[in-house]
Amino acid sequence: MAENPAYPVGLRLTGRKVVVLGGGQVAQRRLPALIAAGADVLLVSPEATPSVEAMADAGEITWQQRPYAEGDLADAWYALIATGDTEANTRASAEAQRHRVWCVRSDDADAATAWTPATGHSEGVTVAVLTTEARGRDPRRTAAIRDAVVEGLRDGTLVAPHHRTRTPGVALVGGGPGDPDLITVRGRRLLAEADVVIADRLGPRDLLAELPPHVEVIDAAKIPYGRFMAQEAINNALIEHAKQGKSVVRLKGGDPYVFGRGMEELNALAEAGIPCTVVPGISSSISVPGAAGIPVTHRGVAHEFTVVSGHVAPDDERSLVDWPSLARLTGTLVILMGVDKIGKIAETLVAHGKPADTPVALVQEGTTAAQRRVDATLATVGETVRTQEVKPPAVIVIGAVVTVGPQTSA
Structure with missing residues (x-):
């Protein structure tokens, strides 16, 4: 031959x-x-x-x-x-x-x-790698090259610019709990292709440093609100940049639809005629407890888990949570955005029948280098948060699953 x-x-x-x-x-x-x-x-x-x-x-x-x-x-x-x-x-x-x-x-x-050939696929592109000759073929090397190219396209580390006109629009990207490695490959690729990124403070901030210098990064917390409510100002910023023909990524912490106001943003974009893609993210309600050694369910311990927003206290007239019913559940209760209200939340759960010695774990800055875990019970958690100076963002886990792992504190 x-x-x-x-x-x-x-x-x-x-x-x-x-x-x-x-x-x-x-x-x-x-x-x-x-x-x-x-x-x-x-x-x-x-x-x-x-x-x-x-x-x-x-x-x-x-x-x-x-x-x-x-x-x-x-x-x-x-x-x-x-x-x-x-x-x-x-x-x-x-x-x-x-x-x-x-x-x-x-x-x-x-x-x-x-x-x-060794083949792989990424967003409409097929990568095929062939060895140049039959003798001395090295299938492992061929597959490794294929994998490297495909992974680079997927995670945005290998960026091939689009030379045809792209359809402008917005991607609502769930960035995961904080560790930059926990964003989805699609989310990372869209970030690499963005012209504008409007980021929450709870998104994976380390990824922003990897963006090309031409990308405009906007801190959502610093958008001038003027006479608008904060969310309306963010909606307007998304629409404004998309109408300029730019590819916009709204980078959010966790998942866009888990207490992330993602649907509000999608509705605003739809009303403005702006195409929108939603990229799910790993929710901190599951991933942060897992990173701290806590399973939200466990055989023989918890057959369900409930995720609740704790941004308003149980006695606040704005609260939509049925706290008495939650107190009667036997599974796991995960509370987001509840650090400053946890004392009142714990008192309410105990008042409606939850045992005062129910284990509680607070995981601060979960999945990041600053992660720490603090353990307490419903009876002690309010004081523990004060004495241990637990600060947001922190995920609070209540239930027997807190104690099933090899470690119960950090």
């Missing part, structure tokens, strides 16, 4: 016949991509793995449960030969050659007329 590099090409297989010989692990790995490409897949194999058999049962492929026979490749566009019978593979490869069917062989790349 000549030592020439392979010529890369993308096959459009929608509605076209593809023959796969062999129903083992190779077929199991390759079939999903062929199905996704819209190919009319014929599997010829006496046996198949349970996963491959499930594809046949679901009607995603046609399975003829028999060995390869001459003529199977006559009208195919593409063939994958992956049986354990070398002699059958050689005969099938020869048939593919006669019929000019591009053919991949799992057992002998040198004898194949096509190679399968």
